[in-house]
Amino acid sequence: MNILVICNKSPWPAREGGPIAMNNLIEGLIAAGHQVKVLAANTNKYHIDPDDMPGDYRKKTGIELAYIDLSIKLIPAFLNLFGTKSYHVERFKSGTFEEKLIEILKSNTFDIVQIELLYMSPYLEIIRKYSNAKVFLRAHNIEHLIWKRLTASETNKIKKLYLQHLSRTLELYEHNILNNYDGIVPITGKDAEYFKRVTDTPVRAVSFGIDAESIITASNAAPEHAAFHIGAMNWMPNEEGVRWFIDSVWPLILEENKEIKCYLAGREMPSWLTDLKLENVEVIGEVPDAPEFVLSKTISIAPLLSGSGIRIKIIESMALGRAVVSTAIGAEGINYEQNKNILIADSPEDFAKAVLELYHNPEKCKAMGQAAQKLILEEHNTQKIIQRLIAFYREIL
Numbered sequence: 093m094n095i096l097v098i099c100n101k102s103p104w105p106a107r108e109g110g111p112i113a114m115n116n117l118i119e120g121l122i123a124a125g126h127q128v129k130v131l132a133a134n135t136n137k138y139h140i141d142p143d144d145m146p147g148d149y150r151k152k153t154g155i156e157l158a159y160i161d162l163s164i165k166l167i168p169a170f171l172n173l174f175g176t177k178s179y180h181v182e183r184f185k186s187g188t189f190e191e192k193l194i195e196i197l198k199s200n201t202f203d204i205v206q207i208e209l210l211y212m213s214p215y216l217e218i219i220r221k222y223s224n225a226k227v228f229l230r231a232h233n234i235e236h237l238i239w240k241r242l243t244a245s246e247t248n249k250i251k252k253l254y255l256q257h258l259s260r261t262l263e264l265y266e267h268n269i270l271n272n273y274d275g276i277v278p279i280t281g282k283d284a285e286y287f288k289r290v291t292d293t294p295v296r297a298v299s300f301g302i303d304a305e306s307i308i309t310a311s312n313a314a315p316e317h318a319a320f321h322i323g324a325m326n327w328m329p330n331e332e333g334v335r336w337f338i339d340s341v342w343p344l345i346l347e348e349n350k351e352i353k354c355y356l357a358g359r360e361m362p363s364w365l366t367d368l369k370l371e372n373v374e375v376i377g378e379v380p381d382a383p384e385f386v387l388s389k390t391i392s393i394a395p396l397l398s399g400s401g402i403r404i405k406i407i408e409s410m411a412l413g414r415a416v417v418s419t420a421i422g423a424e425g426i427n428y429e430q431n432k433n434i435l436i437a438d439s440p441e442d443f444a445k446a447v448l449e450l451y452h453n454p455e456k457c458k459a460m461g462q463a464a465q466k467l468i469l470e471e472h473n474t475q476k477i478i479q480r481l482i483a484f485y486r487e488i489l
Contacts, residue, residue, distance in 0.1 A: 093485065095121060095204045096196065096225070099132040100184065100211050102140040102157060104149055107382060108324040108359065109404035113232060113279070113300050114208050120301055120478040122152055129154040131196055133189060133212070135162045137326065158192040160184060173257055178265040180235070180258065184211045190218055197222035204228065204485055206277075210235045213269045226274040226488050232402075234283050236263035241398030241421070242328055267291075275488045277481065279402045280425030296484040299425070300402055301474030302411045317454060319354040319417075319447055320389040322382060323405050326360035329398045333422070337395040337443070338370065344444035346371060352451050354393075357385055386412045390457055391450050395443060396422035407472055410434070410464035415457045417446045427471055433463040 097103075103115035121128050134140055134157035142150075142157055149155070162183050172179040193215055202225040207213060209232055219227055239259035246252040270276065270291035277298050278284045284297035321337070323330040334356065345352060352372060356365065359378040368375055379385040382405075386392070392409035394416060402425035409416055410426075410433070417435045428434040435450070437443040450457040 093203045093482070094127045094201065095129070095206060096200070096202045097128060097130045097206050097208065098193070098212050098215065099130060099208045101138040102132040102134060102155070103130065103153075104140070104145055104155070107378070109327075110209070110232060112404045112408070116301050116303070116474060117230075117478070117481070118153060119303075120474040121481075124475075124478045124482065126482075128152075129156075129196065129200065129202075131156050131158065131189075131193060133160045133184070133186075134158060135160050137162045156192060156196065158186070158189040160186040160189055172261075173254070176261055176264060178258075178261040180239075180262050181211055181214060181265050185214050190215065193218055194222055203489065206230055207273075208232070210266055210269070213265075213272075216269070216272055226485070228275040228277055228485070228488075229270070229273045231276060231278045231283060231287065233279075234266075234286055236260075236266055237286075238329060238398055242332065245332065245397055275484060277484065282424055294484075294488060296480070298477055298481045298484065299472055300404055300407055301477035302407065302468055302472045303474055315388050315390045316353075317391075317451065317457075318389045319352065319391040319393050319451070320357065320386070321354070321393050321395070322357040322379070322385060322409075323403075324360060325358045325362055325365065329396055330358070331362060333395040333397055333419075334365070336397055336440075337393065338368070338373070340440035341395065341443045341447075342370070342373065344440055345447055348444070348448055349451065352448070355389060357382075383408065383412060386414055390414060390454075390461070391447060392416045393443075393447065394418035394422035402426065407468055410461075411468040411472070413461040413465040415450050415460040416464060417443060417450065419443070426467075428467065433460060433467045435460070 097118055099114050103111045103118055106112045106115040118128055130153045202223055205219050205225045205227045208230050236259050239262060243252060243255040243259055246255055267290055271293055273293050276287050276293050276295045278287055279299055281297045284295050287295045325331050354373050355376055357376045357379045361377045365375050386409050392414045394403060394406050396419050403422055406416055419438050420436050423434060423436060430436050435446040437446040
């Protein structure tokens with residue numbers, strides 16, 4: 093098949109959840125013998141220098157980048173409060189991106205166009221005009237649900253009202269646009285159930301895949317017995333969850349054990365974290381090699397209070413044989429068994445207890461990591477996932 097993948101950010105370098113999910117699927121499709129071309133937004137929030145991209149990657153993906161300015165503009169943001177359009181979506185509209193898309197569609201014939209994330213849906217009309225391809229939405233999350241959960245946990249009344257507006261208009265846009273697709277590909281079964289309720293468009297859950305061979309050969313390091321979190325901190329649920337962990341969970345852990353350490357890694361660390369002076373907590377920031385960092389510690393924490401879809405960094409940590417402590421929201425989309433391949437804890441007291449349990453029992457920590465790796469390699473194998481996706485494509489074609 094000839095497939096065009098439209099991304100809200102560059103899939104290279106694959107250093108955070110979204111790009112990792114997009115890149116693994118793109119690489120999987122190419123490895124399965126399909127012709128893939130990538131068009132990605134190059135934004136001020138996630139900017140890539142094309143000259144830094146490896147030549148072989150550019151060649152095999154045919155990747156092209158088009159600039160979209162995602163900076164917050166005060167007047168449009170304010171005026172949006174009095175309308176029904178989603179400000180999240182409106183920000184992704186770009187004449188530059190549209191021109192590049194038209195150029196690509198005019199010079200190529202595609203069987204499938206896959207749009208990564210809801211926010212790129214404004215280009216659906218252009219695709220219909222210039223191509224006969226079937227168009228699929230790959231839904232990494234239920235986008236409005238993330239904002240609903242953030243709204244629910246917000247205590248500032250003015251900010252809460254603004255978040256309510258953002259989530260309401262985003263939900264309205266989501267409901268209106270879904271029927272315009274030929275197929276919807278959520279990453280989790282739970283998200284698929286939601287989409288099946290709100291649209292007549294065919295829906296098929298196809299999860300996130302891991303390259304089994306690279307994971308297995310990489311998981312032989314001797315790690316420090318310590319807790320860690322890795323994730324992009326410009327994603328609000330990550331920042332919210334880490335703040336909850338630092339404020340509510342970590343003090344309880346230190347009450348019981350003064351030896352344990354926690355490392356915080358990820359790009360776009362906010363100043364309140366980089367300036368943090370907290371006992372036994374080290375803020376590292378962006379790391380050059382995420383798997384290497386994961387392999388250097390033993391206890392992965394995922395203290396998420398909001399969000400949707402599947403957490404790629406949890407999947408990666410489990411695939412690398414690391415024991416994970418997560419909230420129920422953080423582990424959504426993973427077919428886990430409590431106390432076998434993950435520990436789920438939703439209160440500060442339970443979360444602290446779970447981290448300490450793994451710290452005080454290294455053998456259990458190791459066994460849980462091994463069970464987690466087995467689960468991921470069985471259920472999130474890239475080859476199997478690509479087969480499911482292609483089968484869905486063929487059904488719609």
